[in-house]
Amino acid sequence: MTRTPALPVEQAGATWSGCHTFAARELLRPRSIEQLQEAVAASTRIRALGTRHSFNDVADTDGSLVTVQGLPERIEIDEQGGTVTVSGGTIYARLAERLGATGWALANMGSLPHISVAGAVSTGTHGSGVQHRNLSDAVRAIEAVTADGTLRRWTREEDPDFAGRALSLGALGITTALTLDLVPSFEVRQDVWFELPWAALLEHLEEIMGAAYSVSVMPDWSSRERAGKVWLKSRTDAWDDALDPARFGARWARTPHGERAEGQLPHQTDQGGAPGPWWQRLPHFRPDANPSRGDEIQTEYFVDRRDGAAALAALRDHAERFAPLVLVSELRTVAADDLWLSPAHGRDSLGIHLTWANDPAAVLEVLPVIEAALAPFAPRTHWGKWSTLPGEAVREQYPQLPAFRALAEDADPTGKLRNDYLERMLGLGRG
Ligand SMILES: Cc1cc2nc3c(=O)[nH]c(=O)nc-3n(C[C@H](O)[C@H](O)[C@H](O)COP(=O)(O)OP(=O)(O)OC[C@H]3O[C@@H](n4cnc5c(N)ncnc54)[C@H](O)[C@@H]3O)c2cc1C
Numbered sequence: 001m002t003r004t005p006a007l008p009v010e011q012a013g014a015t016w017s018g019c020h021t022f023a024a025r026e027l028l029r030p031r032s033i034e035q036l037q038e039a040v041a042a043s044t045r046i047r048a049l050g051t052r053h054s055f056n057d058v059a060d061t062d063g064s065l066v067t068v069q070g071l072p073e074r075i076e077i078d079e080q081g082g083t084v085t086v087s088g089g090t091i092y093a094r095l096a097e098r099l100g101a102t103g104w105a106l107a108n109m110g111s112l113p114h115i116s117v118a119g120a121v122s123t124g125t126h127g128s129g130v131q132h133r134n135l136s137d138a139v140r141a142i143e144a145v146t147a148d149g150t151l152r153r154w155t156r157e158e159d160p161d162f163a164g165r166a167l168s169l170g171a172l173g174i175t176t177a178l179t180l181d182l183v184p185s186f187e188v189r190q191d192v193w194f195e196l197p198w199a200a201l202l203e204h205l206e207e208i209m210g211a212a213y214s215v216s217v218m219p220d221w222s223s224r225e226r227a228g229k230v231w232l233k234s235r236t237d238a239w240d241d242a243l244d245p246a247r248f249g250a251r252w253a254r255t256p257h258g259e260r261a262e263g264q265l266p267h268q269t270d271q272g273g274a275p276g277p278w279w280q281r282l283p284h285f286r287p288d289a290n291p292s293r294g295d296e297i298q299t300e301y302f303v304d305r306r307d308g309a310a311a312l313a314a315l316r317d318h319a320e321r322f323a324p325l326v327l328v329s330e331l332r333t334v335a336a337d338d339l340w341l342s343p344a345h346g347r348d349s350l351g352i353h354l355t356w357a358n359d360p361a362a363v364l365e366v367l368p369v370i371e372a373a374l375a376p377f378a379p380r381t382h383w384g385k386w387s388t389l390p391g392e393a394v395r396e397q398y399p400q401l402p403a404f405r406a407l408a409e410d411a412d413p414t415g416k417l418r419n420d421y422l423e424r425m426l427g428l429g430r431g
Contacts, residue, residue, distance in 0.1 A: 007035055008028070008031070009026050011027065013052075014052070015054060016051070016053045017055060017358070018294075018358075019386075023060055023062055024047070024060060024061050024064060024065040025064065027049060027065045028065070028067070029070040030066065030070060031070050031071070033071065033176055036071065037145050040066070041148060043063055046066055048066055048067070048119075049066065050115065054119070055297055055385050056384065056386055057421045058170070060421065062419070068088045068116075068118060068174060068176055069116065075095060077099075077182075082181065083180060083181060083182055084182055085141070085179045086178055086179075086180065087117075088175040089117075091113065091115060091117070092113040092114075095117060099185075103184060103185050104183070105184065106180065106183070107181070107183045108129055108282060109135075109278075110125045110135060111291070114285070114287065114291055120135050121138075121178060122168060126334045127282060127283075127332070128216050128334070129335070131335055133344065134167075134342060134343075136166040136167040137339060138181045140179045141179035142154050143178070144172065144175045144176060145173055145174045161407050163400070164341070167340070167383075169426075171411075171422055171428065172417070185277070186278050187235065188234065190269060190273070191252065191272075191273045192229055192263065192264075193252060194229055194251050194262070194263070195226050195250050196217070196249070197250070198224065198225060198316070200227075201217060201248075201312070202309045203309070210333075211230075213233055213235045214233040216284070216332050218231065218329060219331060221316070221323040221326055231271065267285055267290060267291065268285060269283060269284060269285065269286055297358055298356070299381070299382070299386045300385050301351070301379040301380065301381055301387070302349040302352075302382070303349065304350075304378070305347070307350075311379075312331075314374065315373050322366040322369060322370060325357050325363060325366060327355045327356060327357055329354050330353040330355075331350060331351065333349065333350055334351055343380040343381070343383070354370075363386065368388055371387070380394075405427070405428055
């Protein structure tokens with residue numbers, strides 16, 4: 001089969017933060033599902049690229065990258081079923097804005113709404129909240145072009161392997177659309193505590209992480225006394241139950257009338273306690289601004305929430321080694337799920353996130369220190385962020401990995417959708 005001549009081809013480029021340059025020889029941008037099918041069928045090596053917000057080579061290939069962002073947009077709400085079917089290349093900001101005009105909401109969002117739905121669910125992207133699972137868990141149906149160019153659809157109800165499909169690191173096909181669970185719309189207010197002492201955080205971690213609908217702690221590893229700020233995203237209909245930070249030796253951020261809350265940066269969503277729609281409060285970053293800094297590297301490790309305080313204490317013992325390189329750190333919770341490759345598989349998890357200065361050599365030197373400190377807690381790494389964990393250490397954390405490998409080998413016998421990353425991390429050979 002020959003490639004359709006009109007298929008737009010671009011340079012592969014680099015990840016959003018620039019810390020990985022793609023080895024792929026080109027980026028294909030099909031304009032129709034048929035054009036995508038032809039491109040996949042004609043390729044010997046091809047991988048999907050989302051909005052490039054992963055930090056490592058998870059998306060890369062030595063063949064072609066393909067984006068579904070040029071396909072016609074779909075955002076179709078099923079009022080009866082309480083779901084939305086969305087094209088895979090759609091970004092959360094666009095989806096949320098459209099849902100915002102209805103009585104529906106997504107239960108949770110990641111820190112940035114700039115990412116594509118297909119890319120986010122492929123890596124287990126998560127927000128925070130002791131009750132909330134990652135974004136992949138909201139997937140109820142998947143439409144994808146498989147390795148042989150066939151367009152297929154799977155549903156949670158009918159497919160016995162569905163727990164292996166949404167969070168699949170691009171190894172099973174090029175996702176063209178996803179059906180997601182919705183919840184009735186709700187309002188959120190965001191408030192901030194300042195000066196939380198480390199001692200209180202370690203002693204009351206569970207209570208603090210459960211203090212609102214979604215809680216993020218932003219620890220300061222350079223201080224022995226003060227862990228720092230806590231961002232609380234509370235449903236306005238549960239605000240009366242809010243905890244007093246004075247109980248933990250912290251205080252509310254000051255919110256001068258008509259001004260940004262104390263410490264809030266221009267690219268962040270409102271932190272001054274003003275009620276607003278879920279989609280303007282759950283993400284940390286405003287859709288119309290650049291998220292985070294850009295010139296950075298990110299890592300995130302997940303441990304069992306019950307081990308959270310012990311894991312943080314173990315990391316603190318090495319803080320002198322790594323704190324000077326840390327730009328921002330964040331602790332979030334992700335509820336347990338049964339997705340085969342989920343970092344929260346089978347355990348309620350604490351995510352320990354670190355945003356690093358873009359100094360790859362220095363970061364690569366301290367990651368083994370962090371990983372050794374966390375080793376007693378069986379850490380799982382975020383699939384889209386950096387880690388130096390050896391493949392065996394990664395693989396032993398996923399009891400369903402053999403089932404996933406069988407699914408991938410069956411879906412793609414010649415390994416055209418596989419890459420170095422999948423071989424290194426999952427032991428998935430390229431046929
Ligand atoms: C500033 C910043 C903040 C972040 N905040 C968070 C956060 O709050 N929580 C969190 O968990 N993560 C966070 N991340 C990480 C990010 O959410 C994930 O790396 C996510 O996968 C990025 O989605 P993407 O669309 O950019 O996908 P890409 O990075 O482009 O691709 C990721 C993977 O998805 C696959 N993929 C993409 N599109 C498709 C498709 N159509 N079909 C099949 N496979 C596909 C790719 O092959 C690749 O394996 C953050 C990243 C940045 C840069």
